[in-house]
Amino acid sequence: MPWWRGRPVCCPGDDRLKAAVIGAGTMGRGIAQVFAQSGHDVVLTDMNQEVLPSALKNIWDSLERLRKKSLIEEEPSQVLTRIRTVKQIDEIGQNDIYIEAIFEKLNAKMDLFRIIDRIAPKSSIIASNTSSISINLLSTTVKAPGRFIGMHFFNPVPVMKLVEIIKAERTEQSTVESVVAIARGLGKEPVTSKDFPGFISNRILMPILKEAMLCLQEGVSTAQEIDRTAKLGLNHPMGPLELSDFIGLDVVMDIMEVLYTEFGEERFKPPIILRNMVNSGMLGRKSGIGFYRYGEE
Numbered sequence: 001m002p003w004w005r006g007r008p009v010c011c012p013g014d015d016r017l018k019a020a021v022i023g024a025g026t027m028g029r030g031i032a033q034v035f036a037q038s039g040h041d042v043v044l045t046d047m048n049q050e051v052l053p054s055a056l057k058n059i060w061d062s063l064e065r066l067r068k069k070s071l072i073e074e075e076p077s078q079v080l081t082r083i084r085t086v087k088q089i090d091e092i093g094q095n096d097i098y099i100e101a102i103f104e105k106l107n108a109k110m111d112l113f114r115i116i117d118r119i120a121p122k123s124s125i126i127a128s129n130t131s132s133i134s135i136n137l138l139s140t141t142v143k144a145p146g147r148f149i150g151m152h153f154f155n156p157v158p159v160m161k162l163v164e165i166i167k168a169e170r171t172e173q174s175t176v177e178s179v180v181a182i183a184r185g186l187g188k189e190p191v192t193s194k195d196f197p198g199f200i201s202n203r204i205l206m207p208i209l210k211e212a213m214l215c216l217q218e219g220v221s222t223a224q225e226i227d228r229t230a231k232l233g234l235n236h237p238m239g240p241l242e243l244s245d246f247i248g249l250d251v252v253m254d255i256m257e258v259l260y261t262e263f264g265e266e267r268f269k270p271p272i273i274l275r276n277m278v279n280s281g282m283l284g285r286k287s288g289i290g291f292y293r294y295g296e297e
């Protein structure tokens with residue numbers, strides 16, 4: 001049995017995992033960073049090869065912020081020696097754990113897991129960072145669903161403590177225990193959830209974001225005042241509209257769509273204001289405009 005199967009990771013660097021992260025967007029690069037920071041060897045890939053250099057630059061910047069605050073001892077360049085980027089999925093090779101962190105589209109994820117399943121050794125764990133898609137459904141793509149699991153990180157990954165671990169019907173308990181141990185070894189706090197739509201976090205978060213959007217849509221107040229209310233009155237670190245821009249309005253809409261389809265309840269239906277913004281390319285921070293404008297004074 002591999003060392004990380006069912007026993008805690010004791011000291012970063014002692015027992016190095018080989019981790020593959022597929023998808024080098026915001027979440028994938030953050031996940032690659034925390035594995036490398038904890039002493040593990042990472043292979044990172046993306047179907048769009050052009051994002052790989054910016055992913056490494058972004059990881060370096062984040063590591064540098066952590067090093068300046070003495071939160072990590074190693075130099076960023078040293079940590080980066082443990083991250084290898086490859087241009088093709090076929091090159092990810094044999095690893096202990098595979099973590100998918102691509103966009104929230106069911107068919108794309110299903111196709112990807114079929115490829116990973118062909119490459120992955122029998123003892124490895126295959127995980128999805130999906131924020132809302134059914135882990136049970138995704139697990140049908142692999143030959144051994146007992147080693148398939150949800151491992152949901154939060155943005156910004158290097159800062160956020162939580163990892164939601166989602167057990168599908170056929171996930172083996174030893175896989176859950178291994179992933180809990182791995183998450184703890186990354187310095188994270190794992191919580192376990194059954195495979196219900198939105199798991200725990202997004203089932204709570206999406207109605208909050210939706211109500212804030214409805215307040216704006218109905219003219220109750222301005223975006224700034226709505227966000228100030230949540231920050232100063234409820235002690236949220238970001239207001240719900242600011243947070244929606246931060247997550248990406250397309251991502252928020254995709255998650256709401258999954259919850260609405262699965263539960264069939266109005267409380268999860270994406271509001272018109274969100275649909276209109278996404279349809280017109282206003283996706284939040286990444287597009288320069290959402291509920292706020294970015295990159296301007």
Ligand code: CAA
Pocket residue numbers: 062063065066069131153154155156157158159160202237238243247
């Ligand atoms: N790497 C390293 N350090 C980072 C960082 C990164 N990528 N991003 C922020 N930090 C650090 C900063 O250096 C700073 O450290 P100090 O306080 O020690 O100086 C600290 O985090 C706070 O950052 P800032 O001062 O830049 O800004 P801030 O105080 O506004 O905090 C924030 C930024 C941490 C993002 C904070 O606003 C926050 O917690 N927001 C809420 C984030 C959240 O809710 N995330 C979950 C989204 S939902 C999700 O991800 C899941 C899903 O399925 C949709």
